[in-house]
Amino acid sequence: TWLSHSLRRTCRCAHWSRWSQEHQVGNRPIALDGFPLIGSGGMAGLWLLTGTYRDGVHLSPLLAQEMADRILGEPGSVDLDRFTPLRKPLQEWTRDRIVNDTVEHWIGIGYEQDWQIPVDWHQWIETDLRPATERGVEDIDPEFTPPAELVFLSRMDPEALKLLREYYARTREVW
Known part of the structure; x- marks a missing residue:
């Protein structure tokens, strides 16, 4: 991976194999407009919470609670309407x-x-x-x-x- 290559190049560590024993990688889901898909998917019982890209791990406690509230018919405490899965593509920048x-x-x-x-x-x-x-x-x-x-x-x-x-x-x- 890029990170391990950079570390090796930077450190020039003679004992690299002992220093780095494990590498972990994962997917970073991204919607086609770059913004998450959060909310009702337009069919009864279909709810989506994906596309958080790099932010999923640290936002998961908040998003899980918000999604649970919505599924249970409660309003939730954060306005996530912008990220409804049924939307025109969002574009933050020019x-x-x-x-x-x-x-x-x-x-x-x-x-x-x-x-x-x-x-x-x-x-x-x-x-x-x-x-x-x-x-x-x-x-x-x-x-x-x-x-x-x-x-x-x-x-x-x-x-x-x-x-x-x-x-x-x-x-x-x-x-």
Whole structure:
């Protein structure tokens, strides 16, 4: 994993295998607009609580109580209506900011992986990535822009790109 690679590179520890005995990884569920799906799923008895991405572990006590309250017909103490599963995609940032974040994350991966490229190529690569990323988000949808993580994924995975296109097209039909 990236973390173990970074630790090894940083520490240069001769006894690495004794120092790190276990690695744990898990899924980080994310909805296609980057925001959680919390609430009634539109069918009797169907409730959803997913898509919390990085925040699920530390928010789970609060969200579990809120979900239980709603299932029992109680109002709950936190307004989670924005995250209803039956919604138009949410977008927190402008398209321009999402493109900038995507390019920044992409360049960051190079530094994290200790890339070895000629002097000054970093700026050339970043300069070329921006218009390519702008075309990529336009190719996903002319109006909606997914979060940077999903823009990045869609550039690497044709199935993810197809899924995002279909999601936004279907959303446009419904909303």
